[in-house]
Amino acid sequence: MILVTGGLGFIGSHTVRALSDLGEDCVLVQRRAAEPPAALDGTRTVVERSDITDLTALLDVGARHKITGIVHLAGSMPWPPDPGRPVEQTREVIGGLCNVFEAARTWGVTRVGVASTIGVYGGVTAEGALGEDLPLPMTAPHLIPTFKKIGELLGGHLADAAGVEVVNYRISATWGPRDPHGPLFFAAPELVRAAALGTEPDLSLLGRPAYAEDAIDLCYVKDTGRAIALLQLADHLGHRTYNIGSGRATTNAEIIAAIRKTVPDARIDLPTGGTASRTHLDITRLRADTGYRPDYDTERAAADYLAWLRAGNER
Known part of the structure; x- marks a missing residue:
């Protein structure tokens, strides 16, 4: 049975679905009482109320279930940041990561997967494919990549010291059903949402204007x-670290064209211009070690996401 932290979240719920499709039972730890979403109907999934910052409660989950692996997708950063509790929040999130490794050691788990982000490459000057062995700057422009870098380093130390295999998932920009962020980091989710609702996209949350030529590994x-x-x-x-992405840079113009295959009259045009780079994640390691190939190109992804939203789902 695989324990998944953050298993009721955006990426977590789809990971649980995929694990189930591959024949695995899952136990999800959730801070508050909750039921699995309809998307997990038919899976062999148990939800346990537990907080990873409470080591005793977390270890109790292992007393009730035979845990053979851990996928740690819960946010290991102080988000949203509380200006009045910076030290306390930092202590909590670092402590939670330590508890996950302590649980793995106690239960005899041999592999712990930990979510990282494409954001750790921020500040790298390379263009094109970004490989896992690229040297990373010690600074980060946002607290999310800051804490993901910390997590990779701390996880590596704990893995070596405790004899537990750790796998870092450097996850690219991700879009699709149950996305909680909207246009916080990139335009694609709001472009799809606007097309589904018949409105114009609201991209005011983006840190800078969006252009048709802007590209990201999506x-x-x-x-x-x-x-x-x-x-x-x-x-x-x-390897210890793997890029997870499409292996290519997708422009906003490509996303708009894909959306219009399903919604021809969508009012989602973006201005031309912009100076965004065309970097993307090199997924050679992932392909070689797992046989992974993306099932969803931009057009299929847009159509699937639109169908989800048009079925009455809010996000």
């Missing part, structure tokens, strides 16, 4: 979840 969440599941279940992995 991965559909069902592919992201499947990649994580494959990494968790692989018999052998040759």
Whole structure:
């Protein structure tokens, strides 16, 4: 049975679905009482109320279930940040990560997967494909990549010291059903939402204006979840860190064209211009060690996401 933290969340729920499709039972730990979403109907999933910052409560989950692996997708950063509790929040999130490794050691779990982000490459000057061995700057422009870098380093230390295999998932920009962020980091989710609702996109949350030529490694969440599941279940992995993405840069113009295959009159035009780079994640390692290939190109992803929203789902 695979324990998944954050298993009721955006990427987490799709990962649980993928693990179930590959024959695995899952136990999800959730801070508050909750039921699995309809998307997990038919899966062999148990939800346990537990907080990873409470080591005793977390270890109790292992007393009730035979845990063979851990996929740690719960946010290991102080989000949203509380200006009045910076030290306390930092202590909590670092403590939660330590508890996950303590639980793995106690239960005899051999592999712990930990969510990282494409954001750790921020500040790297390379263009094109970003490989896992690229040197990373010690600074970060946002607290999310800051804490993901900390998590990778701390996880590596704990893995070596405790004898537990750790796998870092450097996850690219991810879009699809149940996305909680909207246009906080990139335009694609709001472009789809606006097309489904027949409105113009509201991109005011973006840190800078969006242009048609802007590009990012954009991965559909069902592919992201499947990649994580494959990494968790692989018999052998040759590396500690894996990029998870589409392996290509997708422009906003491509997303708009894909959306219009389903909604021809969508009012989602963006201005031309912009100076965004065309970097993307090199997924050679992931392909070689798991056989992963993205199932969803931009057009199929847009059509699937639109169908989800048009079925009455809010996000």
